[in-house]
Amino acid sequence: xxxRPGGDPPFLTLHTAVVLLLALFAxxxxxxxxxxxxxxxxLAVLAGLTAAGAVxxxxxxxxx
Numbered sequence: 084x085x086x087r088p089g090g091d092p093p094f095l096t097l098h099t100a101v102v103l104l105l106a107l108f109a110x111x112x113x114x115x116x117x118x119x120x121x122x123x124x125x126l127a128v129l130a131g132l133t134a135a136g137a138v139x140x141x142x143x144x145x146x147x
Contacts, residue, residue, distance in 0.1 A: 105142045110135030
């Protein structure tokens with residue numbers, strides 16, 4: 084693990100940050116498309132959260 088000049092390790096590694104950003108993007112896209120498709124807002128949020136949760140393990144394995 085790399086450390087910063089101050090000696091503290093980084094809060095998030097680059098790998099973790101990329102995986103979380105991909106999950107956020109996928110969740111926003113799926114939720115937005117669901118909302119535009121006529122789904123109620125609460126269900127669109129649930130669809131986005133489900134998509135974000137599904138992307139995390141897949142992106143983690145793909146980026147490795």
